[in-house]
Amino acid sequence: MSLSKITTTVGLNIGKIDIGSVRLMFWDLGGQEELQSLWDKYYAESHGVIYVVDSTDEERLEDSWKAFDEMIESEALEGVPVIVLANKQDVQGCLNVDQIKSLFNQSAAKIGRRDCKMQGVSALTGDGVNESIDWIVQCVERNSPWRPPRLKDDSS
Structure with a gap:
């Protein structure tokens, strides 16, 4: 598949994966400006971003x-822990993680004391994806006394 055939999310896609005793539910929310007003409808049940x-x-x-x-x-x-994935790191001439981080660091005061990380990834090759998922799972488990995750036996 060529990169020109990969499109941005339009609307909402939902997926789930089980990792150990944790079921991760993914809500892939489209980033188009007109859809951003809907994002906050999903925050209350989020254990990680x-x-x-x-x-x-x-x-x-x-x-x-x-x-x-x-x-x-x-x-x-x-x-809630947050990981920012700098995707398409496999593409020559892309912005590197440090370049992206320099802009996003302007939000540091709002991020506060929560777990937060930026990771370079390639969804196409899979580089960095497993490490990123492992990190968010560890953070969700660590935060469970304050914001209990639902174990995979709790819901379908």
Whole structure:
């Protein structure tokens, strides 16, 4: 598959995977500006946030950061771990993690004391994806006394 055939999420995609005793439910929410107003409907049940940035789209990077900055202010996400994935690191000429981090670090005060990490990944090759999922699972498990995750036996 060529990169030109990979499109952005339009609307909402839902998926789940089981890792140990944890079931991760993924809500892939489209990043289009008109859909961002719906994001907060999902925050109350979130135990972690995986925020994906297109490392090849320098023109929209500031828009992505602004959406992130607004999201991170939500009281419903207070204390919830966040990982920002700098996707498409396999593409020559993409922005590297440090370049993206320098912009997103402007949200540091809003991130507060929660677990937060930025990781370079390639969804196409899988590089960095497993490590990122492992990190978010560890954070969710560590946060369980304050925001209990649902074990896979609790729901389907």
